[in-house]
Amino acid sequence: MSTSGSSAGNGTLYVGVSTKMYLGYQASLRWLSEVRSVVDDRPGLAMNSAEDSPVRVFVIPSFPVLDQAKRILAGSPVLLGAQNCAWGDGPLTGEVSPGMLAELGVSLVEIGHAERRRQFGEDDAVVARKVRAAVGHSLTPLLCIGEPDRLDAGAAADFCVRQVHAATGGDSTLASSLVLAYEPVWAIGAQEPAPPQHVNAVLSRIRAALGPRCPLIYGGSAGPGLLPQLPAADGLFLGRFAHDAANLGRVLDEALLLRQTEAPASSSSSRS
């Protein structure tokens, strides 16, 4: 998945959802079918190939669902992601290799989500190994960064930039191959997202500090109504509030409007 050329303001917008471990197997399949309908209802998402679309959609279900997800989404522009990967192949019992993910049709993989850092002890060294392993199999790392506690925008951005440098060993070429998800840990699983003013300030500072551009999206209790308030963001990484696929549709409409790709009247009237 090429991520070049993205920039806040006029570049590609990314809108994606991780279901984390919230949905069971059958519920995941039902949700994926609903996502498929939501995307099919919006031809603006598929006007070009997935690579060229002004709005790229991705879904990240649990590992056991990936194979079926690929079938459900076949022929749609939705990109498939995984929630984690191992740092290599071979004797790593219970892990999933980036090579197998690539075989399954996965194109991006979450690395360093706050829940993995906090609850599974994944430190910067582990995150860095996983980033390189993913890139080695042509997967795009969706690197999750974010300050654990509430900080001012400057300190939060410094924290995030250190996380990016740690994950890439300061390799700017590697950094440019990432999609970055800024997810302040204190805003994950909350009632409300982080205040837009904070998010915009942090994203702008991160962008200024990192040399080559890569997409920089926001996650943490995100839902409809947020994206238009985040001019500094290249999109949203949704969680719980997209379990209702209609909410994903609303966010996609907002993204399409921001990129001025009008949905036909028939599809917009059907979701009012």
Ligand SMILES: O=C(CO)COP(=O)(O)O
């Ligand atoms: O962590 C997130 C996405 O990976 C955000 O999840 P919530 O939107 O449920 O807070």
